[in-house]
Amino acid sequence: MVRIVFVALANLLILVRYLLGLPFRLLASRHRPTHVRFRLAGDPPYRERRRAPLRLRLGGSSLEPATVSSLESFQEALGLLAKDPRVKGILLELEGLEIGSAKKDALVKLLTDFRAAGKRVVAWAVSTDSVGYQVMCAADEVLLAPAGRLELVGYAAEATALGEGLARVGIQAHFVRRGAYKTAPELFTHSHVSDIQRQTLEAFLDERYAELVEAISRGRKRSPEEVRALIDAGPYSAQRAVSAGLVDAMCSEADLPARLEPPRPEEKAKAPAESEAEAEAEESLEPMDTWLAALPWAPVKWRPVRRKPRLGLVVLSGMIVPGKGSGGPVGPTTAGADALVKAVRAAGRDKRAKALVLYINSPGGSALASELILEAVQRVARKKPVIAYVDQVCASGGYMAALGAKEIWTAPHAIIGSIGVFAGKFEASGLLERLGVRRTIIARGENAGIFSVSRGFTPHERESLEAEVEETYQAFLGHVAKARGRTKEEIHERAEGRVYSGTRAMTAGLVDRLGGFEDACRHALNLAKVPTEKFELMTYGGGARRRSLLQLLLSMSSTHLYALCPTCWGLAGFKAGEHFDG
CATH class of the missing domain: 3.90.226.10 (2-enoyl-CoA Hydratase; Chain A, domain 1)
Structure with missing residues (x-):
């Protein structure tokens, strides 16, 4: 009973705040962005995590604007944008993305579903590696900064054997193992990498390499043979990546708004002062929060009477x-x-x-x-x-x-x-x-x-x-x-x-x-x-x-x-x- 009263009061406050903000959202709706900017960086979690017991966390650095805080929030955002007829698409910026294969696959699926809803995805980076590039290949258009790089070279694993080196400084490793494929002690006991260790690494390299080739082949509409040849010719400067067809164009960050939303003919004919004012207003692409603030009937997160499972x-x-x-x-x-x-x-x-x-x-x-x-x-x-x-x-x-x-x-x-x-x-x-x-x-x-x-x-x-x-x-x-x-x-x-x-x-x-x-x-x-x-x-x-x-x-x-x-x-x-x- 106490919870019902508390939830009712909380939802009443949410409603009052929502109605008070409605006039401002209506005024802003005329300038609602047609493209929304997202930034993929680091290793975003699958979901926002709530910890138990609750801890008060003071200080710490907040995320930069437009940074994807979790795959869950990114999916929710794309779902809302897909329903807005005014929204044409998104700009996806990659910066220091460090994700595993599973999260890469999850991101690719989200982008593919968003494109299937009739929206456009433009991916941009200053520099990216093989994993980030596979995410970019799921976009309609791939862009690099003029001074950027595409570190597309495949995968390598360098196995080490320390046995002889340790012996030279007077250290001997004595290990007993159960299993011929339990190669962990070989790092310290062997003077050379064993055949079993090599075969293990090669099996995984083969799988990762095949995944890379398939992703690029699908995204860039190239045959697997062509993709292998392109990988062997890497890494690439932005200019070489464009020439090879791995990237669609070079574009500086400042030029991204104009590339995503070119000015209409009537806008080009406007007075210089007016055009400069508009250019200044559109010099940066807006993040999801700005789009929500300009949505007249924005989704409301009501407090549920029943708690979520x-x-x-x-x-x-x-x-x-x-x-x-x-x-x-x-x-x-x-x-x-x-x-x-x-x-x-x-x-x-x-x-x-x-x-x-x-x-x-x-x-x-x-x-x-x-x-x-x-x-x-x-x-x-x-x-x-x-x-x-x-x-x-x-x-x-x-x-x-x-x-x-x-x-x-x-x-x-x-x-x-x-x-x-x-x-x-x-x-x-x-x-x-x-x-x-x-x-x-x-x-x-x-x-x-x-x-x-x-x-x-x-x-x-x-x-x-x-x-x-x-x-x-x-x-x-x-x-x-x-x-x-x-x-x-x-x-x-x-x-x-x-x-x-x-x-x-x-x-x-x-x-x-x-x-x-x-x-x-x-x-x-x-x-x-x-x-x-x-x-x-x-x-x-x-x-x-x-x-x-x-x-x-x-x-x-x-x-x-x-x-x-x-x-x-x-x-x-x-x-x-x-x-x-x-």
Whole structure:
């Protein structure tokens, strides 16, 4: 009853404000823009995230005007613009776009649907890479700044082997692994990149390259053979990109309004002073907020009497580590098991959250920490539907955590699998000797010195470690077999560290469905038997923490069990001309 009164008062205030603003909107409607400007930058989230518990956030930088704050808000904006007969289209500016393949596909679909409604899309950038260019290829017209560049060169992965280099400074890596395809320790133990590592990288390069060729071929109306030749001739200056037909024209930012809306003949004949005044008024394209302010009967966001169904979201991002994880402004992100378990439990306790989506972007990490997260997810999954969603990486320990969900959803080009375990340490005896440092181990117990960096493993220590690695690997197989409804032998054939794309993981039976984030969210709510048209997304837990690369290496200097795939982490970030170690 109290809520009904509060909602009624809130909606009354909204109505009063709406009516008071109506005269101003009517006056502004004559100058409602025919083209609306949007800016794509960074890595916009799928949806605006509401956090629990509510935190007061002071300071921080606000988004620049026209910046897309989420794919959800962008979709809503395009839907409104598509219904306005006065609107001819949009200008889409790309600046430092850093998205994965799944978000790229989502953006392409939004632009394609908008164009199907009879609207025009013009894409403009100063500089763009292969991913951004694929988004631009979904537009009617592609423009570059005169001094711009198109970094279209394909994809490359540079695998590294540190074994010989470490030996030269007196460090030896001692690792035990289970699975010929579990190549993580090779970074430290091998002097050359193995054939298995090369084959793994080549498989993903082939898929990403084929996706790039297909997108450009469809968007620029070229044959695949022509596109491959164009990629081989990159990168391009703006002038060369225009000559090659990859870009329609060069256009400075100041000239964009005139290109999107050329002046009519009668406007050209006006007095110079009047034309200059109009040119000054039209010197910049307006963002969505300006269009809404000039819409007489703008859509109103009324306060609903009934609350929207709530969907919980827990984000598992980065290398999985025990404890809370460690903070720091730079370095790889880490996911602390304690923090993740608390977040999953909070989502399970929230009665308003009818279902939970576990978003995973992790190459794995500590085997123990991963199993703790798995157990927490399993407990919540007994009370409410849990869907694991992957759009970039869900490998090794990350995949172990996903097994607790009722279903695993993935994007087609996500990285899945790497079911395997390794353990080991770094021996620094050679380095210590060069520095004149003498260390003597005095122990009681056959394996008491197993964690020491002063020497390698004794035969007995290595035998004990191999037994522990085998035990953990068998447990991992057991978790997968139970979750996927197969025998351990069947999973073993797909395991031993093998890495799959989302599409290949679907064929191998390691995931349940291919789809987008929104589809996975709505499916989770469908399983909970609640309406899915409009829902509230609540995020539990804090953001990922960061560790320096040195901290991560030092954390591996003692003997622990790892379910980690660094190669997968690097593969998720493919960009034109960049190299990744693995």
